[in-house]
Amino acid sequence: MLRTHTCGELTKANDGQEVTLCGWVDRIRDHGGGVFVDLRDRYGKTQIVVGAESDAAMLELAGKLRNEFVILAKGTVRNRPAGQENPKMVTGAIEVVVIELQVLNESKTPPFTPGQHELPNEDTRLKHRYIDLRRQAMQDTLVLRSRIIKGMRDYFDAHDFIDVETPILGRSTPEGARDYLVPSRVHNGTFYALPQSPQIYKQIMMIAGYDRYIQVARCFRDEDLRADRQPEFTQLDLEMSFVDSDDIIGMIDGLMQKLAKDILGLDLPLPLPRLTYDEAMTRFGHDAPDLRFGVEIVDLTDLAKTVEFRVFKSVADAGNHVRAINAPGGAAVFTRRKIDELTKFVQENFGAKGLAWFRIEEDGSLFSPIAKNFTQEQLDEIRSRTDGKPGDLIMIIADTWDTSCKALYALRKKVGLALELYDPKEMHFSWIVQFPMFDYDEEGNRWNAMHHPFTAPLDEDLEKLQSAPGDVRAKAYDLVINGYEAGGGTIRIHDSAIQSRAFELLGLDAQSAKERFGFLLDALQFGAPPHGGIALGIDRIVMLFGGLENIRDCIAFPKTQKAADMMTEAPNRVDVEQLEELAIRIIESDDEA
RNA sequence: GGCGCAGUAGCUCAAUUGGUUAGAGUCCCGGACUGUCGAUCCGGAGGUUGCGGGUUCGAGUCCCGUCUGCGUCGCCA
Numbered sequence: 001m002l003r004t005h006t007c008g009e010l011t012k013a014n015d016g017q018e019v020t021l022c023g024w025v026d027r028i029r030d031h032g033g034g035v036f037v038d039l040r041d042r043y044g045k046t047q048i049v050v051g052a053e054s055d056a057a058m059l060e061l062a063g064k065l066r067n068e069f070v071i072l073a074k075g076t077v078r079n080r081p082a083g084q085e086n087p088k089m090v091t092g093a094i095e096v097v098v099i100e101l102q103v104l105n106e107s108k109t110p111p112f113t114p115g116q117h118e119l120p121n122e123d124t125r126l127k128h129r130y131i132d133l134r135r136q137a138m139q140d141t142l143v144l145r146s147r148i149i150k151g152m153r154d155y156f157d158a159h160d161f162i163d164v165e166t167p168i169l170g171r172s173t174p175e176g177a178r179d180y181l182v183p184s185r186v187h188n189g190t191f192y193a194l195p196q197s198p199q200i201y202k203q204i205m206m207i208a209g210y211d212r213y214i215q216v217a218r219c220f221r222d223e224d225l226r227a228d229r230q231p232e233f234t235q236l237d238l239e240m241s242f243v244d245s246d247d248i249i250g251m252i253d254g255l256m257q258k259l260a261k262d263i264l265g266l267d268l269p270l271p272l273p274r275l276t277y278d279e280a281m282t283r284f285g286h287d288a289p290d291l292r293f294g295v296e297i298v299d300l301t302d303l304a305k306t307v308e309f310r311v312f313k314s315v316a317d318a319g320n321h322v323r324a325i326n327a328p329g330g331a332a333v334f335t336r337r338k339i340d341e342l343t344k345f346v347q348e349n350f351g352a353k354g355l356a357w358f359r360i361e362e363d364g365s366l367f368s369p370i371a372k373n374f375t376q377e378q379l380d381e382i383r384s385r386t387d388g389k390p391g392d393l394i395m396i397i398a399d400t401w402d403t404s405c406k407a408l409y410a411l412r413k414k415v416g417l418a419l420e421l422y423d424p425k426e427m428h429f430s431w432i433v434q435f436p437m438f439d440y441d442e443e444g445n446r447w448n449a450m451h452h453p454f455t456a457p458l459d460e461d462l463e464k465l466q467s468a469p470g471d472v473r474a475k476a477y478d479l480v481i482n483g484y485e486a487g488g489g490t491i492r493i494h495d496s497a498i499q500s501r502a503f504e505l506l507g508l509d510a511q512s513a514k515e516r517f518g519f520l521l522d523a524l525q526f527g528a529p530p531h532g533g534i535a536l537g538i539d540r541i542v543m544l545f546g547g548l549e550n551i552r553d554c555i556a557f558p559k560t561q562k563a564a565d566m567m568t569e570a571p572n573r574v575d576v577e578q579l580e581e582l583a584i585r586i587i588e589s590d591d592e593a
Numbered sequence: 594g595g596c597g598c599a600g601u602a603g604c605u606c607a608a609u610u611g612g613u614u615a616g617a618g619u620c621c622c623g624g625a626c627u628g629u630c631g632a633u634c635c636g637g638a639g640g641u642u643g644c645g646g647g648u649u650c651g652a653g654u655c656c657c658g659u660c661u662g663c664g665u666c667g668c669c670a
Binding site for chain 2: 029031032035052084086088089110116119126173177199222223227229348448449452506
């Protein structure tokens with residue numbers, strides 16, 4: 001090692017010691033006769049001094065240092081003169097008086113510096129990611145990520161799980177998300193698919209008798225990005241045999257308790273709270289609600305049937321829904337203009353027909369442009385059902401179930417944020433369980449698997465597979481943290497009769513099921529144990545534990561919204577020779593339609 | 594694919610109703626200075642206002658198109 005210490009560890013205890021530090025020049029304060037340099041590595045910063053003790057040559061060299069030069073400084077640790085300590089620095093009690101100074105490497109003037117106060121725009125950060133990754137915040141996050149993954153591995157190792165790698169080059173099973181495809185050279189005209197998850201492999205590991213499997217698995221989905229979604233992401237993939245839902249949930253409960261304690265110092269009481277899917281949709285309009293605050297949805301459909309107001313009455317009579325949320329103290333924050341914006345927002349994003357609202361005045365009366373359409377009794381009823389208090393704002397969506405859920409969920413999120421109804425540092429863990437097994441595809445006129453086609457139904461719902469598929473609930477569970485889906489899993493079907501029935505409902509005949517999943521269906525017939533598992537989104541968990549707002553900040557080299565890497569400029573065009581070997585021809589489209 | 598926000602000096606931003614030579618801080622270059630820690634002081638350099646059209650006597654500003662980044666809806670079994 002060129003160095004004897006890092007830049008984050010020297011204290012008064014090292015006074016008088018001769019040390020050698022290596023690092024990057026973070027900042028220079030040049031007084032002519034004396035130069036102060038903050039030297040930085042990933043452990044911290046230490047002030048080094050070239051001053052009276054130094055000869056002219058070293059002073060000249062120090063004067064030539066610039067931001068992000070890589071230097072080696074050999075010197076003596078010395079307590080700083082009285083009054084010159086810097087309490088903001090961990091090493092602020094000491095400084096290193098330089099005896100020998102070497103420039104290990106110069107740096108071009110960087111487009112931005114890791115220590116600068118205003119963060120550059122994201123494209124600049126992504127293009128020069130090596131500079132961005134020098135920032136304290138990025139380093140903290142990558143260390144956090146490493147600790148979380150190690151915590152997971154330690155926990156599962158202690159519970160007898162084994163870590164198995166599954167293929168990256170796999171078979172395309174076109175269902176769900178789009179695949180990333182890799183052309184085969186040996187078999188021209190055929191393609192591998194990158195895994196959307198190791199789902200099928202881990203089930204086969206159960207059939208093979210490795211009853212506790214984990215993997216830190218890279219997954220790929222060729223779909224559009226979001227702040228919390230990357231095309232390439234990492235999940236903690238897990239599968240267990242001889243288990244039911246409670247066993248998987250319990251295992252992950254234990255993991256979350258450990259991580260919360262080790263990483264955040266939080267004591268999580270177990271079991272983590274569980275909500276059924278129906279409950280979540282009814283109370284919050286979403287299957288991953290943010291439970292750090294209340295503001296639950298109140299159903300006013302029955303009341304709406306009795307009112308004169310045609311907008312409400314017609315919706316209710318048509319079998320649709322009139323539902324409300326109450327923004328506590330929202331009247332002051334959501335002005336008429338803000339409400340107009342919210343109305344436009346729910347109309348444009350969710351196709352809602354409108355947004356009705358009531359403001360509760362100081363005297364308890366309800367003010368609204370539509371108030372004249374209601375009797376006093378009806379107004380009182382609206383107020384009491386929504387638990388309205390003076391200063392509150394009641395927002396009502398009259399629409400289909402689906403639209404009212406989406407609009408009210410989105411409004412609830414905005415209300416929680418705008419009214420600061422929760423502490424941003426708070427963490428709330430919960431499970432959403434008993435998802436519907438299928439949802440109906442109106443356009444395709446058929447049932448779709450809500451999770452995947454191997455998900456097992458609840459035992460008590462088995463007979464409804466014949467009579468009422470839409471009412472069948474699945475042995476499925478999602479882990480929700482602060483309104484984000486942090487993981488999801490299911491118990492799998494290991495009974496071939498039930499599996500056949502599920503395929504039938506999904507419109508897959510025996511022949512096409514065999515074509516698509518033949519190898520798994522075969523394997524399931526050779527002694528498949530009852531099994532199930534879960535996948536936890538590691539990037540999202542890092543984001544949530546780190547209190548961050550987007551997933552790119554949790555990944556060393558993330559992709560942009562158009563799935564590009566700004567640093568390497570991937571994806572890129574390749575040589576004609578490469579394409580020829582793969583028997584691939586590019587069709588250039590010159591029309592913009 | 595839809596909707597929205599943004600793009601001006603290396604970086605972060607400003608520029609009145611469309612008006613004359615596009616400014617500031619920082620960075621960079623040169624100089625001064627031994628106790629700074631967002632050092633200070635003096636001087637200097639630095640611009641295809643993302644790109645392409647259009648309107649106008651005149652466009653950073655208005656219009657059309659396009660590219661890039663971000664947010665979001667669709668999408669993500």
